[in-house]
Amino acid sequence: MSMAVVIHAAAVIERMLNLSSLPLILLALLSAVYVILSSSKKKADHLPPGPRQWPIIGNILHMGKLPHISMAHYAKAHGPLISLRLGSQLVIVGSSPEAAAEILRTQDRFLSARKIPSGMKYKHVDHDSMSLLWATKCGEGWKNLRTLCRNELFSGKAIEAQASLREKKVGEMVEYVRSRQGQVVSIGDSVFTTVFNTLTNVLFSKDFINGLEHKGSAAGGLQSLTSRLVELSAVPNVADFYPIFAGLDPQRLYARLTKTYEAACALWAPHIRERRETHVPAAGGDPQDFLDVFLENGFDDHQINWLLMKEKDMLFVPNPKP
Template identity: 40%
Template sequence: MDSRNAVNHEHVSIFTFLALIFVLRILLMIMRCITRGASPAIPPGPFPWPVIGNFLQVREDPHIKLSRMARTYGPIMSLRMGARLVVVGSSVKAAMEILKTHDRVLSGRHLSYTQPASCPKLNQYWIGFASECNDQWKHLRSICRAGLFSVKAIERQVEIRERNVVNMVKFLKEREGQLVNMSEVIYNLVFNTMYNILLSRDVIGFGPDGSGAGPELKELTKQFLNLIAATNVADLFPILHELDIQGMQKKVRKITEKIFAIWQDIVGERRDQRSKGVGAQEDFLDSLLEIGLSDNHINHLLLELLLAGTDTTTSTIIWALADLMKNKDATSKLRDELTVRIGNKTIHESELMDLPFLQACIKESLRLHPTIPFLLPRRAIQSSKVMDYIIPKGSQVIINTWAMACDPSIWDDPSRFIPERFLDSSLDFRGNDFEYVPFGGGRRMCPGLPMAARTVPYVVASLINSFNWFLPGYNDPSELNMNEMYLLILRKKQPLQLIPRVCKKMA
């Protein structure tokens, strides 16, 4: 009886606690309504449940659900995710105010407690996940711009990208008429290209099998991304983060240690070579050693760049190829452009800018499937007033680029793939046109844009120019499943599996 009474007493205590929180929330809302006339309020939003807030309402397909909510609550709204206030912008005006007008005060980075960068001791080593745009952030960003993303650096990488694409085309020709998992092939292409640019090493082939450290590194990076994309209860209730109830921080630490160990021999070997006066490789690692960065700096920078540059670029290429598969007229126009401008030969990167319809196809695919539909979450480093509402200090701030991409007031027939809409338009993805910001804008804009702008169209053009593509069973392309899956980035839910047939002009 005593144990039963204890259990009942525990249940009563829990219900009493929840009821007390609920009453306090109601009182708080009443107080806000009373004082609303005296001072600006936070943006409107759906009523939050006690304790968990609006978490269950947006847990799955959040880009779609938040887009629908914006129709009810307006272009800027707020939600409660556990103890956190989240402000969501879903319009051109909201994007402009967040990314431009109030860029400085909204330039902090909101970090999941699963992410190693959430640790203050490690945060100084990151760029995209740096908590604030301080002098250290500016220094690391300038290093990456000079060593990876400047015009000179991009040109220096051309041979690496072209060699890997030629190898991919060769691999696919050997599998003509066979069903190929293109999601896997393109991921391996991008992964290997990025690793070459960073460390001058081939790490993985194009098939599913491999040897050495490549397959292990690939699997570890996927595990890392899946962990930081998963829900951590500490993000809802920060008071719990020290406890690591789900063990997610511990798992991520172990994964990062394994990843660092894979290339630690390369870093050590390169340091020895430099001390002996042996010629440099002239890759990004050498540029980091040249300026005297520590192993901690190097390890975290390499990891961030490998993660950021691989999954996003792969997903963008996959979506573009899938869109072209499903839209035969667009594919036909692109083939005509390639035939006229390129002819019966291998495409070189230098010829990309002379292919306006190709560029329009990439832009349209990025509009339909923005790689990071919320960009990376920002954090208000001080309170600010946006569109007549107050965004309190510490709030998480996100921009729903997916919502803007589907907005009929911005785009005619927004659900259709219409590359022509970009042919006679000055609209670009470089952060100045706020209805179209797949790479973000302001000081937090993606620094890897110059590399992606060269890699994505080059790979897509090479695949379309070299092969005719067919669905499994040679089914109608209109049957291609285009379902999305959101895990930090917007992935195609089902792998893109296609049958390549060598184009007659390339045979």
């Protein structure tokens, strides 16, 4: 670079920093800020109203410790549809019966899809064909799965057929508590065992926990594993607010959830393998349990694992221990 060019550049900088030029620089900066804000406002004109958003974090701090209470306050101030931004993610909240009906019934075809949390994007899981709760679009796979669940798993006939099983398990628990008169009984553990065995009978036609005494590593391990899944699923994930960090897994939630998910699948893997080897398609009769339904519809082990996990979540959500 020649000396003349350097001197010329220095002169330009000197002129820019001259007080007489300062108003022009400020005017240019203000014009740029105005253009950016105007563009942002135009993009947000079609959104419902909502509380003022902070840069970068949006409305995260507005949620408070009781988000449902915060939403009720914002609904009074801004109306039944509220626009929020949690990190970089836009969220629209409906808080009136009319808004709920519009979202869940009138526009359900367009709004039934879900954004999959970063911690639940397990490998081998195609959510659009294997999940009712976390499908990203309501395609044919989702519709077929919904029809299967409605007709085979959660129909009135299926639920009625399970009534005797529920009565039997509750009766066993009542009899167990009665037989321990005068002794210390952990009602929480007994209820957990009863509910869990009821669920595994619906899924596999067998108890996973032997007896109601809740002793040994099997029962305690199952309860700990189930509680851990619930706890990890409820942790706010930075990667959900800022998807750019999803690959980094900054809180190790994906790694921990995947490990726990695989441990849960390992519990029933032998039962699936055994049933697959001995399964005979029902000739016009009703399937024996959920696993029979999955096998008769040609699901592979990955699909069955995920569906069993989701059926468990829908039918049984334990209270994590403090």
